[in-house]
Amino acid sequence: MNYSKQRESMLRILRSTKSHPTANEIYMEMRKTDSKISLGTVYRNLNLLCDNGIILRIDTNHDSVHYDGCVEPHCHFVCSDCKRVFDLELDTSDLDDKVREETDFTVSGHSLVFYGKCNNCKD
Amino acid sequence: MNYSKQRESMLRILRSTKSHPTANEIYMEMRKTDSKISLGTVYRNLNLLCDNGIILRIDTNHDSVHYDGCVEPHCHFVCSDCKRVFDLELDTSDLDDKVREETDFTVSGHSLVFYGKCNNCKD
DNA sequence: CTAGGTGCAAAATGTTTGCACACGA
């Protein structure tokens, strides 16, 4: 994987926010400093970074895929109103072992997403 | 929600399998008995059934959305090789309460998907 | 009769890809 300023700047954006942006949001953010950036490049790099475990993919069941610059194990909360994605501190590292005990599968990890309404949207 | 034989037959298919089919797989299955059924109707009814909590949507991060006729709380395992979706017995009902304790959010439920390789695909 | 459901085809959405050119090592 060569250096590329586009990928560098994507990573900087992802590392500096807790907002779990979508591909398009990242694209829009990048266009502020690089008007030539293409959406194809954004997608190519997001996939590359995901495949290498450098960032995380979050599928919310709602709209398009969100990305998370923080790869420390944690889980997410998706507000069914405003669709924002929040980080949760919940430690769920024991879950993988439970599944290993119950099955003969090789477990590499899990994705845990909670649904409901955030403070802004409830009532 | 009026009665419709298309929706009835979809539900019968979903209730009688543990294979977590995609919209297109359900469509293909329905065409065996009703060659006129349209993919649009399949999608419309899947959304309707999901919105009413009659079936479950499973997003696997891999391909298109899968559906589950069983709404009893349980979680899933997705094989990263063959992409099949398996049911897991794991009881995770305590997780929602943990999140309620930690946050002020209104928690309605969660989706827990494990990744790894199934018995057929490992080694 | 009326509200809701359907088939069909077209459109919208989100994502991937082929190609010629540009850049990093």
Add this chain to the structure above:
DNA sequence: TCGTGTGCAAACATTTTGCACCTAG
């Protein structure tokens, strides 16, 4: 220079929608 990355536009897969017709209640 060589292999990798990029911009662009076209292609793609999946899902949604508008419309005229059909069906349940």
